[in-house]
Amino acid sequence: DAGITQSPRHKVTETGTPVTLRCHQTENHRYMYWYRQDPGHGLRLIHYSYGVKDTDKGEVSDGYSVSRSKTEDFLLTLESATSSQTSVYFCAISPLLPRAGGYTFGSGTRLTVV
């Protein structure tokens, strides 16, 4: 999607290893989010950020940490990956004045933990 890039697009990693996913935006939006998507669960919010160095937990934050040192970048880290974290991860952004659900999503990162 225009203005928001996720990297990598695909990753396979071993159980117990650290993994960092990156979300980069060029829209200068204040708010950024990380979701995971699993069959039967739809999208679930992991963490979100409402500004540089300002982050908070979402619905399924256990096992994940985030950092936002610049407006344009929001990193999601799995400190010690587990098989239950195999999922598709989506980053989303929204503007300064939030509209209800007015997100722009990235194309996703497919993570497989073996």
Added chain:
Amino acid sequence: LAKTTQPISMDSYEGQEVNITCSHNNIATNDYITWYQQFPSQGPRFIIQGYKTKVTNEVASLFIPADRKSSTLSLPRVSLSDTAVYYCLVGSLYNFNKFYFGSGTKLNVKP
């Protein structure tokens, strides 16, 4: 946290109008209703948003009854390319981080 209930799947044929209904019985006064579309291997894409009555844009209409406990997304004359998962979200302008996506409705459009 206002949760939503949608049908798991729907089938339709090209050229037909499709209506997908979402139930949100515990919607709050400040909550808006938003619909997203998701194609395989892509992130969800915003379709339409409303608060009450009817909203129409170039791709869809959203009907919201007076009690706001449900809403209906209407897609006119669907094509094969409308085959996707459709999500209904309910949330406040100022608690956007609390939105619940649910599992969505898988719309299958047949030729």
